[in-house]
Each structure stands twice: as structure tokens, then as C-alpha cells.
Amino acid sequence: MRASEQDGTYPRPILRRERWHSLDGVWDFAYDDEGAGEREAWFAEGAADAFDRRITVPFPPEAPASGIGETDPHRVVWYRRGIPHTLLAAGDGDRALVHFGAVDHRAKVWLDGRLVAEHTGGHSPFTADVTDALRPGADEHVLVVRAEDDPADLAQPRGKQDWQDRPHAVWYDRTTGIWQTVWTETVTAQHITDLAWLPDPARGVLAEITLAETPGAPLAVDIVLSHDGEVLAESTTTVRTPRSRVDLVVPALRNGIDREDLLWSPERPTLLDARVTVRDAATSTVLDTVDSYVGVRETGVGQGAFLLNDRPYYVRSVLNQGYRTDTHLANAGTDELRREVELIKAMGFNAVRIHQKAEDPRFLYWADRLGLLVWGEAPAAYEFGPYAVELFTREWLELVRRDRSHPSIVTWVPVNESWGASEIPHDAAQCHYSLALASLTRALDPTRPVLSNEGWEHTDSDILGVHDYSSDPDELTHRYGDAAAFDAVLAGPGPQGRTLAVTRRQTERYAAGDAPLMITEFGGLSLRADADDFSYTRTSSDTQYAALLGDLFAALRSSSVVAGFCYTQFMDTAQETNGLLFPDGSPKLPLETIRRIVTGEKEAAATPAD
Numbered sequence: 001m002r003a004s005e006q007d008g009t010y011p012r013p014i015l016r017r018e019r020w021h022s023l024d025g026v027w028d029f030a031y032d033d034e035g036a037g038e039r040e041a042w043f044a045e046g047a048a049d050a051f052d053r054r055i056t057v058p059f060p061p062e063a064p065a066s067g068i069g070e071t072d073p074h075r076v077v078w079y080r081r082g083i084p085h086t087l088l089a090a091g092d093g094d095r096a097l098v099h100f101g102a103v104d105h106r107a108k109v110w111l112d113g114r115l116v117a118e119h120t121g122g123h124s125p126f127t128a129d130v131t132d133a134l135r136p137g138a139d140e141h142v143l144v145v146r147a148e149d150d151p152a153d154l155a156q157p158r159g160k161q162d163w164q165d166r167p168h169a170v171w172y173d174r175t176t177g178i179w180q181t182v183w184t185e186t187v188t189a190q191h192i193t194d195l196a197w198l199p200d201p202a203r204g205v206l207a208e209i210t211l212a213e214t215p216g217a218p219l220a221v222d223i224v225l226s227h228d229g230e231v232l233a234e235s236t237t238t239v240r241t242p243r244s245r246v247d248l249v250v251p252a253l254r255n256g257i258d259r260e261d262l263l264w265s266p267e268r269p270t271l272l273d274a275r276v277t278v279r280d281a282a283t284s285t286v287l288d289t290v291d292s293y294v295g296v297r298e299t300g301v302g303q304g305a306f307l308l309n310d311r312p313y314y315v316r317s318v319l320n321q322g323y324r325t326d327t328h329l330a331n332a333g334t335d336e337l338r339r340e341v342e343l344i345k346a347m348g349f350n351a352v353r354i355h356q357k358a359e360d361p362r363f364l365y366w367a368d369r370l371g372l373l374v375w376g377e378a379p380a381a382y383e384f385g386p387y388a389v390e391l392f393t394r395e396w397l398e399l400v401r402r403d404r405s406h407p408s409i410v411t412w413v414p415v416n417e418s419w420g421a422s423e424i425p426h427d428a429a430q431c432h433y434s435l436a437l438a439s440l441t442r443a444l445d446p447t448r449p450v451l452s453n454e455g456w457e458h459t460d461s462d463i464l465g466v467h468d469y470s471s472d473p474d475e476l477t478h479r480y481g482d483a484a485a486f487d488a489v490l491a492g493p494g495p496q497g498r499t500l501a502v503t504r505r506q507t508e509r510y511a512a513g514d515a516p517l518m519i520t521e522f523g524g525l526s527l528r529a530d531a532d533d534f535s536y537t538r539t540s541s542d543t544q545y546a547a548l549l550g551d552l553f554a555a556l557r558s559s560s561v562v563a564g565f566c567y568t569q570f571m572d573t574a575q576e577t578n579g580l581l582f583p584d585g586s587p588k589l590p591l592e593t594i595r596r597i598v599t600g601e602k603e604a605a606a607t608p609a610d
Contacts, residue, residue: 008334101180124398159356159379264295269371295407315564317351348598367408380419465520
């Protein structure tokens with residue numbers, strides 16, 4: 001199966017192999033409120049009795065889908081399961097790997113009683129090479145995971161997970177421990193550990209390849225790029241270091257006629273298939289083969305607009321918390337993820353902002369394949385200091401590295417609403433932190449716009465994102481109707497009472513058209529909410545809801561200066577009832593009505609009867 005047409009079950013769609021097995025399912029489980037697990041060696045072979053519960057992975061213990069559904073805070077949890085030897089077979093120099101999509105927040109992993117991995121970062125992936133820990137002659141191996149997630153540690157990146165015992169305002173129940181897929185993979189000793197694509201619509205693709213080991217002898221790396229079975233480009237490169245860059249020229253991209261058919265966009269999400277093979281250069285023995293895909297497109301800003309493939313592109317986005325009733329931060333699988341992308345597009349949006357989490361890569365695959373722009377964000381901490389900076393920066397580096405090859409990702413958002421840096425205008429250290437994150441992100445990925453702080457208090461953002469929850473359409477028109485109107489807003493306190501630009505550079509970039517204005521959170525309307533629910537504006541009937549929704553969208557679309565928007569939000573989430581969908585995924589208005597409101601399209605005229 002070509003990587004561009006996979007079914008979305010493989011947990012790492014950009015780097016796909018055939019020999020893998022999911023470990024999702026029922027595991028043994030235990031809480032460790034007394035912190036006794038390591039002292040009593042719960043990771044040892046004879047410690048099965050310490051695990052007094054069963055949990056369905058990858059659902060967190062707080063989520064009903066886990067089979068536990070207990071939302072009280074527990075700082076430390078343990079997991080245990082047996083793995084048949086056939087799933088970890090590593091003969092003739094092969095290596096047995098166990099991959100973890102995400103474990104919140106700090107993880108230790110043992111295999112057959114031996115520590116094989118440690119990782120910090122609740123949203124970023126990690127891998128344990130368990131080969132040397134395999135017990136010789138065993139028919140089954142025992143995998144044990146300890147996860148620590150301190151709800152009182154505000155330096156820890158937590159996003160929308162509540163630090164209080166019970167959810168309040170816009171924060172939700174915690175997600176502790178394993179919440180993305182765990183899977184095994186058998187590879188050769190010399191294999192590809194990371195693969196990144198940097199497309200250039202004018203000429204081709206640059207591939208960045210990372211190998212597991214420094215080559216002892218020259219290796220050959222073969223890359224074949226194709227579309228619908230037709231080879232577009234191929235290359236063979238001799239490699240002598242663990243990291244290499246291969247420049248792959250695609251002649252068809254230099255032909256102005258063919259070029260448009262090969263570019264990726266929401267309207268035409270063209271994906272090119274790629275196969276990468278590593279061989280011994282002397283003997284041609286194949287060491288590793290992976291399948292991948294590339295979306296050739298270019299993003300940027302200029303002339304007061306967001307640019308896609310060097311043309312102004314109006315962004316119609318919706319905020320998605322990625323938090324689901326039954327699974328919390330986890331998800332029910334590829335079908336649910338595909339359905340979410342399809343629903344977002346059916347409602348007339350061409351973009352989504354995943355809010356305060358790094359979504360499952362399989363969601364990004366469906367966004368790549370079906371055509372949906374994605375703003376990449378990360379969970380924030382709630383206090384500032386050296387430790388918080390260290391934790392977030394490390395995790396952000398891992399997430400940008402994980403997702404940088406997805407064509408759907410078009411913007412990076414390391415900071416939202418000054419969360420974790422609440423004194424940016426007044427504290428030099430926090431201001432430098434915002435500036436540094438933006439610059440660091442550009443250093444890692446110079447191909448996408450970056451927001452130094454989403455919503456307000458921008459220091460050096462490529463897009464001037466403004467959050468405005470006014471329920472008065474006339475007020476939105478007064479603020480954003482034209483450039484003169486917004487200049488007055490930019491000069492004074494913003495709509496939430498916060499300064500929008502805290503550096504002269506930011507103000508100058510907006511004035512020059514190099515940082516277009518987008519209203520990146522607005523709306524937040526609730527339909528028939530209960531008294532304890534959270535929303536920005538309540539409506540009492542379908543008619544009132546539809547009318548106000550339409551007027552708010554129309555006010556922003558009519559602006560001559562707004563380059564795009566993001567509506568809050570996709571679906572009712574926990575006590576936040578400001579979604580366009582109810583918690584069960586049913587729309588509050590007919591999808592056709594929502595689409596017309598979002599896009600401004602007129603209702604199709606009735607066809608005269610014959």
C-alpha cells in the first residue's frame with residue numbers, strides 16, 4: 001500500500017514500515033499513591049500481584065474508555081503487559097523497538113526487569129530499544145511502564161488539563177500516563193530513525209535522513225518519488241555520516257503547466273509517494289526500507305495576507321480542543337480522526353487550530369490526505385521559571401521535529417495568551433522567552449510562519465493573532481472594518497484589555513504588511529447551556545443562535561484588513577458548551593447552514609421544474 005493511501009492505523013504515517021504490531025488493548029494497571037513501586041521493584045518479573053486493576057491502552061485512567069474512569073488525582077501510575085516473543089523477535093542483528101506515541105508526563109520503561117528508557121514530555125514520542133534486555137529463551141516478555149504526572153506542578157506543560165481536583169472554567173480532567181498508541185517494530189541494526197521533507201515548489205524536495213548508527217562503511221540511500229505510480233524523480237546518494245541531506249530535483253515542478261497539479265492545498269491535497277532504501281554500498285544488501293509521502297507546498301506571509309503557494313489565501317479556521325468525552329486527550333482510532341477532519345471541511349473551514357495539545361499524528365495524516373490546514377500548538381505550563389522553560393523547550397523541539405514533514409501544518413504556535421509567561425510586557429526575561437521561542441522555531445523550521453504569542457502581547461509574530469469574544473457584530477466592524485479602525489485598536493489596549501504588540505518591531509511588521517491580522521479566537525456562542533456550563537455568549541433558541549453566528553462571521557469577512565479567522569470552537573467540550581457540534585458530534589445547525597455562515601456562500605438557487 002502506498003503511504004499516501006494508507007488506512008491511517010500506522011501510528012507514524014510519515015515513516016512507515018511493514019513489520020510492526022500494536023500493543024494497544026488490555027494491560028495490568030496500578031495506582032502508586034504511596035510511591036512504593038520502584039522501592040518494591042514492581043518492574044521485576046515476580047511483581048504481577050502489585051497490579052490490581054486492568055486498563056485499556058491507550059486511554060488514560062481518567063477516561064471512561066479506559067475501563068477505569070477515575071478522575072481523582074493520582075501522581076504515579078504503573079502499567080504491565082506480556083508480549084509474545086514473536087512480536088519482539090530480533091535475530092541476525094535485528095533490533096526490537098517499542099514505540100510510545102505519548103505518555104504524560106514522565107515515563108520509565110522496563111523490559112524483563114531491565115530499565116530500557118526514560119522520557120520527560122507528555123505529548124512527544126519516544127522509543128525504547130529493548131533488544132539487549134530480552135530474556136533468552138523466553139516465550140513471553142514483560143513490559144512495565146511507570147508514569148508520573150504531578151497535578152500540582154505548574155511548571156509542567158499541561159495545556160487544558162486542570163491542576164485543581166475538579167474541572168473549572170475552560171480546564172478539563174487530567175490525562176495521566178499512556179494516551180497514544182504503543183507499538184513494536186523490528187528493524188535492522190542500521191535503520192532510519194528520522195525522516196524529514198523540505199519541499200520547494202520551484203524545483204523539488206530536500207530530504208533529511210537520520211540513521212541509527214554512524215556507518216562503518218559507505219552506505220547508499222535510494223529515494224524514489226512518484227505520483228499515481230509515475231516516477232517523478234529518483235536519486236542514489238553515498239552516505240558516510242548518520243545525518244545526511246539529499247536534494248531531489250523534480251523536473252515536473254519546473255514546468256509551469258504541470259506544477260499546479262503537483263502542489264498541495266486544501267482544495268487539491270496532492271501527495272507524492274516516497275520510498276527510501278538504505279543499502280550497503282559495496283554489496284547492495286538492503287538494510288532498511290521505509291515508505292513516506294510528501295506534500296509540495298509553500299507557506300508564508302506578505303502584503304497583509306497569509307500566503308499559500310505564493311498566493312494570498314484567506315484562512316477560515318476552527319478551534320479544536322482535541323478532548324473527547326469518552327477518551328479525553330486520546331481518541332477512538334483512525335475512523336474518528338478522519339471523521340473530525342471531514343466534519344471540519346464540511347462546515348466550510350479550510351483550517352483547524354489544535355488547541356493546547358499536540359494531536360495524534362494520524363489526525364495530521366488525514367489532514368494531509370483530505371486537505372486541511374493545521375496550526376501546530378503545544379500544551380502550556382502555568383508558571384514561569386528556569387525549570388518551566390527547560391521542560392517546555394525540550395518538548396517543543398521534539399514536537400516540531402515530529403510534525404515538520406506534514407504539509408497540513410502551516411503555522412507554529414509555541415505560546416498562547418501568555419500562558420506560562422503572564423508578564424511579557426513587564427518582565428524582560430519573559431519577553432526574551434517569547435522572542436527566543438519564535439526564533440528557535442524558525443531556526444528549526446524556516447518554512448512556516450510562527451506566532452511568538454497567540455492572542456495578544458506579541459513580540460515577534462509572523463501573524464498578528466487577536467482574540468476577541470465580543471458578541472456585538474457592530475463592535476467587530478468598528479474594530480476591524482478597515483486599516484484605520486484597527487490602527488486605533490493596535491495603539492491602545494486590545495479587546496481583552498491586553499496590549500496587542502509589545503515591541504516596536506511587531507508594530508512595524510504589521511504596518512509593513514509582514515504580519516497580517518487574523519482574529520484567531522472569536523465567537524464562543526452557546527446554545528441552551530446549563531447554568532454551570534462555560535461559554536462567552538449564551539443564546540436561547542436555534543433562531544437566535546443562527547442569526548448571531550451569521551452576523552459575527554459576516555462582520556469579520558467584510559473587513560478589508562482581516563486575513564483570516566478562527567472560530568471557538570468545533571465541538572462542545574466538557575463544561576465548555578461553545579461548540580458548533582454537541583458532545584456526541586451532531587451539529588447544532590444543519591451542516592449546510594453552518595457552511596453558508598462560515599463561507600458566506602449563498603444558498604443554491606432552486607432548479608425550475610421541467
